[in-house]
Amino acid sequence: MRYLKRLARNMLRPLNFVLLFMMYVSLQSSLAFYNWAIAISDRAKMRGRTKEAEELWKQAAEKYEKAVQLNWNSPQALNNWGLALQALNNWGLALQELSAIVPIREKKTIVRTAISKFRAAIQLQFDFHRAIYNLGTVLYALAEDTFRAGRQDNAKEQSPSELYSQSAIYIACAHALKPTYSVYLSALKLVRSMLPLPYLKVGFLTAPPAENLIAPHKNWERSQFVLNHEGLQQITRTDQKQLLQMPYGRSEESENLEKSLIKVDVPDILSVSTCADLTLPPGAGLCIDTVQGPVFLVADTWESLDGWIDAIRLVYTIYARGKSEVLASTITA
Template sequence: MEEQPTTRPTPADGAEERAPPVEVEVEYGDDEEEEPPRSATAKQEEASAALGAEGSRPFTPRELLGEINAEAAEADGSGGGGGTGSAFGEGNGTVSADERSSSSQESMQQSSSHHDVAVDLINSVTGVDDEGRSRQRILSFAGKRYVSAIERNPDDPDAYYNWALVLQESADNVDPNSGSSKDSLLEEACKKYAEATRLSPTLYDAYYNWAIAIADRAKTRGRTKEAEDLWKQAILNYEKAVQLNWNSPQALNNWGLGLQELSAIVPAREKQTIIKTAISKFRVAIQLQFDFHRAIYNLGTVLYGLAEDTMRSGRPDVSANELYSQSAIYVAAAHALKPNYSVYRSALRLVRMMLPLPYLKVGYLTAPPANNAIAPHSDWERSQFVLNHEGLQQVDGSNQPPSQSPGNTDGGRKPTRIAVADIVSVAASADLTLPPGAGLCIDTVHGARFLVADSWEALDGWLDALCLVYTIFARGKSDVLAGIITG
């Protein structure tokens, strides 16, 4: 039976993607071709791209489990914590008690009880099935290993970080019918992340995964004051992660999701500002990675929610229909990039008719005469443009796109037409020779074409739409987009 659309598109479940450990990483979730996981860790290549620097490259839980499983087998399943040095590389040797600072000793004494609690919690997890139970035995072995590493060197941030990852992975492995407390495991993981960042304030991975752990705790608390406080903590950690690594679309996407969740809890007077900030985070994430379908879809959902709020409030300065149309563009683009995701497919059924079919986007731009980009401003003409899977076209005087008009009726003026296959790059332009407005430069194989949007906000919409259409074309999915807008 075909899925029924939801009443409104909701953020992709688990669009949060975890970054992994230092020297040993743990991956959360299955292959990306399946439905978006609730809280999936980024694949190794995503983590590498997010971090950018080899020295702090994260690892996934799957790799960690594989390495520890091999070591556990060598130890004949004894579960001992020997061989901790190999987990962190040669640069993480132990130090004697005489070499430790007094502050480190005090810190260790204060945290020893936390280690005991964490070990008890991780040992209480049974796993949902045979695979989960096997996985949990490995995690328990890993837990002992990192406790031993911390006892040997309480100033090792990697040990705290990896211990936190094991606790976070165990929280995902909790059997809902067991007496184990997922929230308590996440709380202990947060304590370990806090200690890791205290010892190494520039550890991007720790801030990033710490934020995800806090967000997972917030999700279980509904729309309460406690949930609001947790979401604010998660947002601060995502912000810190982005400060340490601005080139991380995953962190920006998760930051946007946190703001989106927070906007549903705070008083109405604060909501608009938070929503606009969330939109900016999703947009920057997409600009960093234009095939990042989760961020594309999430931007669609936040715009849809903003359209609904605008419709209810009746604000005269904002068009709800325009917001609905913008929302539909992002949902359609996400579906075109990942047509097998039922979440996107269901949302598309809800918003498809909000598109200016048979086009993806319709709006106004000011264009120069054909082949004369430096014409006087008086010769530039503001007219309607349409964008579909084939490219951008100027509507001529007959109010028909060039491909549908039997002839030009605009005094011989040749309408602008840019095929998506000819596009090389798309960017905002501050060229001082352009007419007033927000400049747009579309570089093509035939040369640069300049257009002007009515405002910088309108330009953002054109930039995103053009880049998404090109990305869909480059990924070989233009036929999917064509089916959406012409089907």
């Protein structure tokens, strides 16, 4: 028996070595493609708004894609991939005027791909403020594009006002994480008025009764929720106007109201994730795991769910980094 165990260990050692060697080669190859992409990007920047620059940005995006394929756990490569896609549309890092080189529909396809790369980078590193800021700028550009087009391609697409508001959320969070960055502060001054002040995010979610979080589907209702630096809170239709005019949980009336509504305080959050549970009502499921237990909610669409998950995670990350006061000053000042 001992002989068999020793033989098994000896057989596994070469395999482990091969696997480790393959991982090493993959990481080195990823780094090579990453550096290659950076070199191409530098050349593209020198070419300005030319056809040659467009081709170079395409090549850079391809190299970043290869780098990510070889090492998916690289938020910087994902972020740079998104930037290359932005540059491909001549949008750049600043909130610049959109180029007319690329057709509108193709632009939207490219920019939505860029959004997915920035979002993936943030999911790997929640406090990656550059990716957070870049996501805000690309959403702003998409809002501008949609506004200038004067129409949406389909009813499910977000309106310009929704995109502007989302853009402001990411820029505000990037500033909260790095308040000393002048670029973030300048951008925040531009978009702050697009936030649903005194909150960071306001929107609709389908929720169970607060007193019975596992209630039957028929008892779940679509209602409005607000999010700020302190937490996520449900509000009733009757009290929407009243609550939207005061800071989170400040008045006696709102404190009494909270007893019968869902409320999640930021310090209590353990994790935030999507939830494809068949026991939930139809829609995009959201699970907020807290020290008191999980809270399940349902967003109207999966795109809307992405916005809620990002916002809640970012608020928690800002709290964990000790920067809640910076965010509070942004939305309540």
